[in-house]
Structures are given as structure tokens and as C-alpha cells.
Amino acid sequence: MTTLIKNAQIWQQDRLQTNDILIEDGRIKAIGHQLHEQFGPAEHVICADGHFVSPGLVDVHVHLRDPGQTAKETLATGTLAAAHGGFTTIGAMPNVDPVPDTPAKVAKMVARNQQEGHVHVAQYASITEQRTSETLVDFEGIKQAGAFAVSNDGSGVQTAGTMLQAMQGAAKVGLPLAAHVEDDSLYHHGVMNAGPVADRLGLPGINNVSEAAQVARDVMLAEASGVHYHVCHVSTAESLRVIRDAKRAGINVTCEVSPHHLLLSDEDITMDNPMLKMNPPLRSPKDRAAMVAGLLDGTIDMVATDHAPHTDAEKAGSMKTASFGITGIETAFAVMYTTFVKSHLLTLGRLIELMSTRPAQLFGLTDAGQLAVGAPADLAIIDLDHEYEIQAAQMLSKGHNSPFIGRHVYGDVLMTLVDGQKAYGKDQQA
Incomplete structure (x- = not known):
């Protein structure tokens, strides 16, 4: 199974840079531009729309x-x-x-x-x-x-x-x-x-x-x-x-x-x-x-x-x-x-x-915290530009005991991938 994340902003060399990320069998296979020319078309494409992709x-x-x-x-x-x-x-x-x-x-x-x-x-x-x-x-x-x-x-x-x-x-x-x-x-x-x-x-x-x-x-x-x-x-x-x-x-x-x-x-x-x-x-x-x-x-x-x-x-x-x-x-x-x-x-x-x-x-979690070729495709796609209000109704935890409810913030998680598979997408919110 191959997945291509297109038009992602990733943190490289102390700044955000635009790249595509190719995922194969749960791991990052390549990071770069025009990856389809080298590896062929991916079975699944996720368009990051210029949003930040974080480890x-x-x-x-x-x-x-x-x-x-x-x-x-x-x-x-x-x-x-x-x-x-x-x-x-x-x-x-x-x-x-x-x-x-x-x-x-x-x-x-x-x-x-x-x-x-x-x-x-x-x-x-x-x-x-x-x-x-x-x-x-x-x-x-x-x-x-x-x-x-x-x-x-x-x-x-x-x-x-x-x-x-x-x-x-x-x-x-x-x-x-x-x-x-x-x-x-x-x-x-x-x-x-x-x-x-x-x-x-x-x-x-x-x-x-x-x-x-x-x-x-x-x-x-x-x-x-x-x-x-x-x-x-x-x-x-x-x-x-x-x-x-x-x-x-x-x-x-x-x-x-x-x-x-x-x-x-x-x-x-x-x-x-x-x-x-x-x-x-x-x-x-x-x-x-x-x-x-x-x-x-x-x-x-x-x-x-x-x-x-x-x-x-x-x-x-x-x-x-x-x-x-x-x-x-x-x-x-x-x-x-x-x-x-x-x-x-x-x-x-x-x-x-x-x-x-x-x-x-x-803590010796050797497969975590990386966005690199060969690493597990554990990634989060985050909208850094859209301001939103933290609301209890949008929380997926059973607990809503947060002092930050009602606060206006930036940094909205749009999708989270674990081993290349979607673990969360905004359509899953309550």
C-alpha cells in the first residue's frame, strides 16, 4: 500500500519547506518533489493543501x-x-x-x-x-x-x-x-x-x-x-x-x-x-x-x-x-x-x-518523533493559520474538564496518521 501526501509544509533546515511525502507499508519511503516520476503513481493520495505536516x-x-x-x-x-x-x-x-x-x-x-x-x-x-x-x-x-x-x-x-x-x-x-x-x-x-x-x-x-x-x-x-x-x-x-x-x-x-x-x-x-x-x-x-x-x-x-x-x-x-x-x-x-x-x-x-x-x-522510543526516510509514517497534518475556539463538543475524550475551553487558538489538527493509516480525521469529531 502506497500513500502520497502532496503539498506538505515540513520543517527542514530551520524553516518550513514544501515537499511531498511517499509512504509505503507504513513507513516513509521518500520525501521530495515529483515523487511520482521516480516511484510511479501512489494508490492513495492525501492533499495537505500547504498545511504543516509534523512528526x-x-x-x-x-x-x-x-x-x-x-x-x-x-x-x-x-x-x-x-x-x-x-x-x-x-x-x-x-x-x-x-x-x-x-x-x-x-x-x-x-x-x-x-x-x-x-x-x-x-x-x-x-x-x-x-x-x-x-x-x-x-x-x-x-x-x-x-x-x-x-x-x-x-x-x-x-x-x-x-x-x-x-x-x-x-x-x-x-x-x-x-x-x-x-x-x-x-x-x-x-x-x-x-x-x-x-x-x-x-x-x-x-x-x-x-x-x-x-x-x-x-x-x-x-x-x-x-x-x-x-x-x-x-x-x-x-x-x-x-x-x-x-x-x-x-x-x-x-x-x-x-x-x-x-x-x-x-x-x-x-x-x-x-x-x-x-x-x-x-x-x-x-x-x-x-x-x-x-x-x-x-x-x-x-x-x-x-x-x-x-x-x-x-x-x-x-x-x-x-x-x-x-x-x-x-x-x-x-x-x-x-x-x-x-x-x-x-x-x-x-x-x-x-x-x-x-x-x-x-525515553528510548526509537521509532517515534521522526519525519525521515525509513521512519514509521506517524504524522500529523496541522492547519497553523486558521483561528478556532476550543469547544467541549469537539473533544473525543470522555473528559471535558479543561480550563482551556472557550480559548481561541491556532494549530488545528486536520488528520493524524499512525503507521501510514488514518487514526484521526476531522470527520471523526463529535
């Missing part, structure tokens, strides 16, 4: 809620939402029921991901049994079963000794360890960032040190163990300072930032609004500015959504009782492109590095 986006931090929480999301709806957002490879977090904490459970989830996912799904295993215990998983076994990394996302590993042993075990078998950094003894059951906004609204706060203290502990343990230590959803200036210093010291630490921590702060919370409740919370304007600075200076390695769908009932009422988390995989490229590329803070090429190339490279 498929890569998100290493997604909650699919399946198995066990399928009222929120399913493997099918979550991966279709990913394709709608231009993502062709995602990392599925392990806070599901049952937790993938044994080789058998991991192998079962890996098989389902391959059979039922609309995009490629790389599977996390947990760091410890049941994700919150102090008993470590079988690192060799879960890697052989197909896990690409380990994480207890949703919970910080509370004991330093457990974390060191986990890092040693992950390092021995070459698995990245992605940490949700939160010290429970400093958390105090807050629901938003501690500070004047929380005080004014009468809501309990989460202070910065509950995150930064674990980052500081963990980078020392990472240095001792040699593990690839990855900080999930960094949100505080103090955490970023520790990460920057650790990188300068040669410690193998990487980090991600979520779009909402780049675009929003706690000052955007003007009332008790559960749609703005997430963990880590929206921090102060100073913290948000530090995240932007870290993105621009390269301290932050990648953008990841922390896509966390919930039912409408779970996000209703007060921040005191509503669930933590927002969706993001369908809006991430658009809000990032509109905010950072349209304003010339980032080039389009750099944004693609942050949302595709670098996460794939750093």
Missing part, C-alpha cells in the same frame, strides 16, 4: 484510566483523543485498577494497547506494588514484559531508602524512573497553591516545598544510583533551580512541564472553580515565569500534558471535594503553538523538539 507528537504522561476507571476514559477514547491532538505515541501511567505491578499485568496491558489503541501506547509499570506501598516491583520482569519506564504517578515515594533501592533496580535494567514529587508530610491536604489567593478564597493550600524537597532528595539519590531520573510535571521555581543545578553537576535528570503550568497561575483562580484544580496545582506568577524561563533556556526537556480525564460529577462542586486533574492531550499543541510560536518565543522547530523529538529520544 507525530509524543506525550510521555497520559492517564487512560483503563482498566478500572472507564467511566472517566477508556483505551479507545483516550487514544482517539490523542490522535485528535496530533499525538501518535503516548505513555500510559499506571494508576489504574489493577495496577500494572507484575510482569503478567504489564504484559496484559501491553497486548491490549497494541490491539485496541488508535495510537502507539508505551506502558508504564509502577515503582512499587499497588503503587503506594514500600515493596518494589520486579524490575527485570516488568521490563521483559514490555514496560518502557516506571512511575508511581499520583503519589510520591515517601521513603528515601525505598526510592534509592528503586533507582538502583531501574538503573540495573535500563528503565527510566519518572517521579511524582510530593512529600506527604508537607502536603497538608491542600487543594490549590498556598498563598494569598488560597487565603482569600478560604481554600487549603499546597506549599512549594512539598514538591521541591523531594526533587532535592531524589537528585542526590539519582547521582548515587546512576538512574535516568525524570521529574513529572515540574511546577515550582525551587524545583527547577534544583534540576538546573543537578544537570550542571552531570546528574542524569530530565523533566517535563505541562502546558497549564506554563500558561496559567493561581491568580487565574478567581473563585472556587474545580476546573482549575490539579496536582501539582497552578502556582504563583513567579513560578509560572520560572517555568517559561526554564522552557526557553533548555532546563525543561519536554512538554507533557498530564492528561487526566474525570466525569462531570467528579469535577463539580467545590475544589475541596472535586477530583484533581484536567484534560490536555487534545489542546496541548494548539495552546503551546498559539502562546509560544505565534509570539516568536519559540520556533516551530523547537516546539516540535519539545513535543515530539526529545521525549522520544530521552
Whole structure:
């Protein structure tokens, strides 16, 4: 099966250039002009109409809620939402029921991901049994079963000794360890960032040190163990300072930032609004500015959504009782492109590095994040010029808990191909 994408704008040599892309048997066979003269007519033609064709986006931090929480999301709806957002490879977090904490459970989830996912799904295993215990998983076994990394996302590993042993075990078998950094003894059951906004609204706060203290502990343990230590959803200036210093010291630490921590702060919370409740919370304007600075200076390695769908009932009422988390995989490229590329803070090429190339490279996803001859035909066709409004009715995720609904953006995904096959087209929207 051959497919020709005609009149595509692709990022080459630091600028957009017009090319055609020939796909054969799920991989990119050629990139150039007048390809039909060299290879003959293709069986299927897609006209990109001068729109941007990107390597498929890569998100290493997604909650699919399946198995066990399928009222929120399913493997099918979550991966279709990913394709709608231009993502062709995602990392599925392990806070599901049952937790993938044994080789058998991991192998079962890996098989389902391959059979039922609309995009490629790389599977996390947990760091410890049941994700919150102090008993470590079988690192060799879960890697052989197909896990690409380990994480207890949703919970910080509370004991330093457990974390060191986990890092040693992950390092021995070459698995990245992605940490949700939160010290429970400093958390105090807050629901938003501690500070004047929380005080004014009468809501309990989460202070910065509950995150930064674990980052500081963990980078020392990472240095001792040699593990690839990855900080999930960094949100505080103090955490970023520790990460920057650790990188300068040669410690193998990487980090991600979520779009909402780049675009929003706690000052955007003007009332008790559960749609703005997430963990880590929206921090102060100073913290948000530090995240932007870290993105621009390269301290932050990648953008990841922390896509966390919930039912409408779970996000209703007060921040005191509503669930933590927002969706993001369908809006991430658009809000990032509109905010950072349209304003010339980032080039389009750099944004693609942050949302595709670098996460794939750093997590060993060797077939992802490429638009090159021989690579899998995992691609997104994106209209960069048309302004549109983010609407809940257009979302394909089960969760509509997004603070970006109603925002006007650029960067509309028109089609997503996975292994050369259409995983999403605009005709599939609700």
C-alpha cells in the first residue's frame, strides 16, 4: 500500500519547506518533489493543501484510566483523543485498577494497547506494588514484559531508602524512573497553591516545598544510583533551580512541564472553580515565569500534558471535594503553538523538539518523533493559520474538564496518521 501526501509544509533546515511525502507499508519511503516520476503513481493520495505536516507528537504522561476507571476514559477514547491532538505515541501511567505491578499485568496491558489503541501506547509499570506501598516491583520482569519506564504517578515515594533501592533496580535494567514529587508530610491536604489567593478564597493550600524537597532528595539519590531520573510535571521555581543545578553537576535528570503550568497561575483562580484544580496545582506568577524561563533556556526537556480525564460529577462542586486533574492531550499543541510560536518565543522547530523529538529520544522510543526516510509514517497534518475556539463538543475524550475551553487558538489538527493509516480525521469529531 502506497500513500502520497502532496503539498506538505515540513520543517527542514530551520524553516518550513514544501515537499511531498511517499509512504509505503507504513513507513516513509521518500520525501521530495515529483515523487511520482521516480516511484510511479501512489494508490492513495492525501492533499495537505500547504498545511504543516509534523512528526507525530509524543506525550510521555497520559492517564487512560483503563482498566478500572472507564467511566472517566477508556483505551479507545483516550487514544482517539490523542490522535485528535496530533499525538501518535503516548505513555500510559499506571494508576489504574489493577495496577500494572507484575510482569503478567504489564504484559496484559501491553497486548491490549497494541490491539485496541488508535495510537502507539508505551506502558508504564509502577515503582512499587499497588503503587503506594514500600515493596518494589520486579524490575527485570516488568521490563521483559514490555514496560518502557516506571512511575508511581499520583503519589510520591515517601521513603528515601525505598526510592534509592528503586533507582538502583531501574538503573540495573535500563528503565527510566519518572517521579511524582510530593512529600506527604508537607502536603497538608491542600487543594490549590498556598498563598494569598488560597487565603482569600478560604481554600487549603499546597506549599512549594512539598514538591521541591523531594526533587532535592531524589537528585542526590539519582547521582548515587546512576538512574535516568525524570521529574513529572515540574511546577515550582525551587524545583527547577534544583534540576538546573543537578544537570550542571552531570546528574542524569530530565523533566517535563505541562502546558497549564506554563500558561496559567493561581491568580487565574478567581473563585472556587474545580476546573482549575490539579496536582501539582497552578502556582504563583513567579513560578509560572520560572517555568517559561526554564522552557526557553533548555532546563525543561519536554512538554507533557498530564492528561487526566474525570466525569462531570467528579469535577463539580467545590475544589475541596472535586477530583484533581484536567484534560490536555487534545489542546496541548494548539495552546503551546498559539502562546509560544505565534509570539516568536519559540520556533516551530523547537516546539516540535519539545513535543515530539526529545521525549522520544530521552525515553528510548526509537521509532517515534521522526519525519525521515525509513521512519514509521506517524504524522500529523496541522492547519497553523486558521483561528478556532476550543469547544467541549469537539473533544473525543470522555473528559471535558479543561480550563482551556472557550480559548481561541491556532494549530488545528486536520488528520493524524499512525503507521501510514488514518487514526484521526476531522470527520471523526463529535
